[in-house]
Amino acid sequence: MKKVDTESRQKSILNAIVESYVDSATPVGSRAIAQRFRNAISPATIRNVMADLEELGLIMQPHTSAGRVPTDRGYRFYVDSLLEPKHLTKEEESVINKLIHALGSDIEYAMQNASKAISIVTNVAGVVLMPRLKRSIFKHIELFNMDDSRILAVIVTTSGFVKNSIMDFEEHLTRQELTRITEFLNSELEGVSLGDIKSYLTRKLLEERDSFYTFLKRAADILSVPGLFKADDHLYFDGAACIMSHPEFMDIKKARLFLRACEDKKGLLNLLNQDMELEGVKIHIGKENLYNEIQELSIVTCNYKVNDMTVGAIAAIGPTRMEYGRVISVLKYISNELGKELESLG
């Protein structure tokens, strides 16, 4: 009798279970799996394997004598070890490109459309994180007086982002003074990342205790205004409606919890900011490590780059029963296209 590698059979059966469940949204029974293998394995055998998988905590039964459903751990194993990459079709790529590389676009539009693209192609909600200013490199600054007490600062980064900020400033600076400060900052800060400007200037401030001090102090004051980086904590979201097409949200209460999670900007922001530091696609399954209330919800994230520098992240949010393979490919593709688009805009 030919020896069978039990472990690899378990794997391929788990794989079949996950894919069948993702596809059908109903608990999958031994018969269905047997058919998937063209009856090369009998339902009875599969039942035995299933019992093992259940013991391993990878699948579970919603109730006695129902089919099996993957657990969070089951999905985890699936995405870590079994998942094979899906290719996007030409049509899907074309849909994405049309949205992201729209004519006469600007950053806002590109962001908004990227989130829409995610939701349309994957059929789950899409989120896009604004490029992180803090990680962008200082290129140029302009300052001018708006009125007696306020200064408008316009900062341009190497990746082409522009940020302006109005700041109250107790003492009036003359145009000459402003020009000097502007010139100073421009020569001094080239190549410093926006997030480091403050500490950079503070360090300078400690070194220079001479006549230059007051001058430097003013420059530092101008740039240390809180709120300089505030507005870029912004998320673009799309696809709340298409989420409702998933059968898991037949129950309104679940739908509501889901929407609540989607509206929790702070939580999402944290997650994205964190995931952004790592390269490539990250997957958070169910209650694994979600910032949020216990619920059947997965988040897949991916960083995006402008000029080889990670500046932001995009994500897909949906039920744990999600086509991870497709979602991963889509996020990879979109993050890449978005980066290109931003480069062309910047």
Add this chain to the structure above:
Amino acid sequence: MKKVDTESRQKSILNAIVESYVDSATPVGSRAIAQRFRNAISPATIRNVMADLEELGLIMQPHTSAGRVPTDRGYRFYVDSLLEPKHLTKEEESVINKLIHALGSDIEYAMQNASKAISIVTNVAGVVLMPRLKRSIFKHIELFNMDDSRILAVIVTTSGFVKNSIMDFEEHLTRQELTRITEFLNSELEGVSLGDIKSYLTRKLLEERDSFYTFLKRAADILSVPGLFKADDHLYFDGAACIMSHPEFMDIKKARLFLRACEDKKGLLNLLNQDMELEGVKIHIGKENLYNEIQELSIVTCNYKVNDMTVGAIAAIGPTRMEYGRVISVLKYISNELGKELESLG
């Protein structure tokens, strides 16, 4: 026998029906109304009046022998003729103020929080339209070269909004030329609304056919770049989740249609842009004149002002069965507070 004014009785009964239905979300029967009048009128009489109201098309029965439900026309009559203003409680005002007048806020935050405030206090979705740049008055412009082929324009309005725009410009302008153009535009355009700049410059261009022409042409070119006003077609949205608490969305399909309507930025934008032109609160009930698919959905909008000038609008979106009185008061209050906040930021 004391003479009864049938018409006024009809009105007060319609009023009772609407309020009872808004409150309970279940069709209201004659008994319930009688109790509302402390049995000063018997159920039988009320039934007769109800039959009349039904004939007038103001109420209807979902099925024989169910209670009555207001029709769109019924709601319309109610909001036009019966509705009496509700006052906000101190707590509600305080919740709103805390959100809108948050410390260290900026425009983005104020907008976002205004939409959140709407949804929290009214329990329906809140939408806020970015201040319309086109309606803002030009105050100041600064131009500088980003690189050989691109110019960064920063425009400040009298209401304190700042808009920047990067534009490709085939021929390189020297710093001197840019300074001259900047000075020219600043002296020339003071007090012109941003929406009128283009036609204003074109007119000038026709008048001046002398040596000044090329110069003016350049200035006009710079400001006629499409996309100058693009990014402010932005809506802030909040409260998708709290919508789901309404019993009309027990049916997932309705919930989905509703969310789809909320995500239809274009439609909402049109509606808000249109309503903005009128002073005060506007109400769109059900299929009355909605941009959208036929569905039980009402939108209440209100313009908001900065320095006595209407610059934007806010809205509440919910099921037709909505507490119109409260929603109206809340929108009035929030639009006012939002205006004040923007003034203080601007």
Add this chain to the structure above:
DNA sequence: ATTAGCACTCTAACAGTTAGAGTGCTATTT
């Protein structure tokens, strides 16, 4: 080691019944 067979369990769907809410009509009262 695998599979066939069987008893068992659980659910979803259906039909039948009932209680309750609400109506419209008519006869009666004011």
Add this chain to the structure above:
DNA sequence: AAATAGCACTCTAACTGTTAGAGTGCTAAT
């Protein structure tokens, strides 16, 4: 003439019991 009480009727929502089907676990056979 206007308002009301009473009554027959209708419709729904909730509950029951029943059944078909899907799926399991176990055991015995291959």
